[in-house]
Amino acid sequence: MPKGTPRVLKLFYDRRARHPMKIRVIKHEVVPDCGSYEVRFPDRRPSKYFYFENLPGRELRPDRVEQAVAEQNAKRFAREEQDKLDSKYPY
Numbered sequence: 807m808p809k810g811t812p813r814v815l816k817l818f819y820d821r822r823a824r825h826p827m828k829i830r831v832i833k834h835e836v837v838p839d840c841g842s843y844e845v846r847f848p849d850r851r852p853s854k855y856f857y858f859e860n861l862p863g864r865e866l867r868p869d870r871v872e873q874a875v876a877e878q879n880a881k882r883f884a885r886e887e888q889d890k891l892d893s894k895y896p897y
Contacts (some may be wrong), residue, residue, distance in 0.1 A: 827887045838895050840864075843880035847887070856880040857886070 827848045835841030839860035844853045857869060858876035871879075 827891050829884045829891065831877075831884050833877075840870075841873075843876055843888070845880055845884045849891075854880075854883065856883075 829848065830846045832844040832846060833841065834844060841858060843856045843858070845856070846853045856876040856879050857867070857871075858873040859867075859870040860873050870876075
């Protein structure tokens with residue numbers, strides 16, 4: 807980040823992305839075939855999680871779906887939220 811950049815911009819700056827307000831989808835999988843996709847917001851909103859479980863004999867929670875479905879839902883949600891951010895901050 808360039809020296810002398812206002813402190814407010816530091817909150818939203820992501821040096822890996824060209825767009826300073828980029829929503830990210832992060833996969834968490836500590837146990838094989840069980841985990842979540844985290845949709846992380848750059849404006850400090852709480853993250854949203856999409857849980858998955860690919861072990862059919864071990865259904866601990868009814869809200870867990872297969873990995874492909876959870877990934878698709880997380881990416882769809884992130885795209886919708888990114889479109890909202892892009893229209894709010896069109897730079």
